[in-house]
Amino acid sequence: xRPEVFVIIHVVFGMFGILAALWMFVETLNSTxxxxxxxxxxxxxxxxxxxxxxxxxxxxxxxxYAASKAVILAGPFPSAHKFFMEVKEHLFFMVLLLATYAPxxxxxxxxxxxxxxxxxxxxxxxxxxxxxxxxxxSGAMIIMGxxxxxxxx
Amino acid sequence: MMDQLTxxxxxxxxxxxxxxxxxxxxLTVMKESYAPLIKGMAAISGHHWITHGIIVVALFFxxxxxxxxxxxxxxxxxxxxxxxxxxxxxxxxxxxxIGGFYLIG
Numbered sequence: 001x002r003p004e005v006f007v008i009i010h011v012v013f014g015m016f017g018i019l020a021a022l023w024m025f026v027e028t029l030n031s032t033x034x035x036x037x038x039x040x041x042x043x044x045x046x047x048x049x050x051x052x053x054x055x056x057x058x059x060x061x062x063x064x065y066a067a068s069k070a071v072i073l074a075g076p077f078p079s080a081h082k083f084f085m086e087v088k089e090h091l092f093f094m095v096l097l098l099a100t101y102a103p104x105x106x107x108x109x110x111x112x113x114x115x116x117x118x119x120x121x122x123x124x125x126x127x128x129x130x131x132x133x134x135x136x137x138s139g140a141m142i143i144m145g146x147x148x149x150x151x152x153x
Numbered sequence: 154m155m156d157q158l159t160x161x162x163x164x165x166x167x168x169x170x171x172x173x174x175x176x177x178x179x180l181t182v183m184k185e186s187y188a189p190l191i192k193g194m195a196a197i198s199g200h201h202w203i204t205h206g207i208i209v210v211a212l213f214f215x216x217x218x219x220x221x222x223x224x225x226x227x228x229x230x231x232x233x234x235x236x237x238x239x240x241x242x243x244x245x246x247x248x249x250x251i252g253g254f255y256l257i258g
Contacts, residue, residue, distance in 0.1 A: 054206075058203070083255050086255045090177065091248065091251055091252075094244060094247050094248075096210070097177075097210075097213055101167065101170045104160070104166045105158070107163075114158075114233070115156070116156035116158070116233025116234050117158055117233050119234070120163075123237045124240065
């Protein structure tokens with residue numbers, strides 16, 4: 001399998017994770033007795049997607065990213081690694097922790113009867129979406145840095 | 154109680170989430186600022202980022218179970234509002250610390 005496949009699947013699961021967080025947010029915003037199960041399913045989809053994204057992206061980063069890094073640093077947009085990649089690889093742990101916490105917060109009780117728990121789940125979902133979009137934008141910058149580096153060769 | 158999380162795991166892991174989110178940012182700044190630390194982390198697993206991930210995830214689960222045990226009574230531990238506010242604050246601090254560090258560096 002080509003190494004780039006890991007990056008593509010990493011991005012796909014990351015996007016699915018963001019969508020699951022958005023789904024969880026909307027369901028929680030309209031929380032009733034009937035959609036508690038859907039909120040729980042969304043939280044499980046969220047944590048599953050984010051862990052898959054982490055493992056696959058991490059596998060590529062540890063084993064293959066060194067070549068891309070060299071191209072980026074020699075190119076006209078070294079900040080693609082020095083800022084965007086460094087920030088992305090460390091902020092991702094925050095997304096991973098928030099996603100892992102989501103099912104624990106959701107399964108804890110009936111959200112439609114507990115405003116405090118509902119606001120907590122809404123906050124966790126919103127943070128995953130915001131941080132996830134930062135990850136996504138950073139990924140685009142990293143690819144741009146590599147592309148510009150390759151064009152200069 | 155309308156502002157108390159009924160699950161002890163939601164309370165315990167909520168506190169753990171706040172602490173480990175801040176710890177992740179501090180560890181990032183520390184390892185990038187102190188070369189022996191990043192080298193030591195790289196020596197443990199072969200890559201500093203793998204070690205960083207293991208530490209962060211392991212700490213999240215260890216602290217989560219410890220606090221879940223400590224706050225096992227339904228009325229104990231911080232309120233849902235408290236955990237919500239601190240989660241948002243810790244995330245903001247994490248983004249500012251990590252983003253700011255690499256922006257300046």
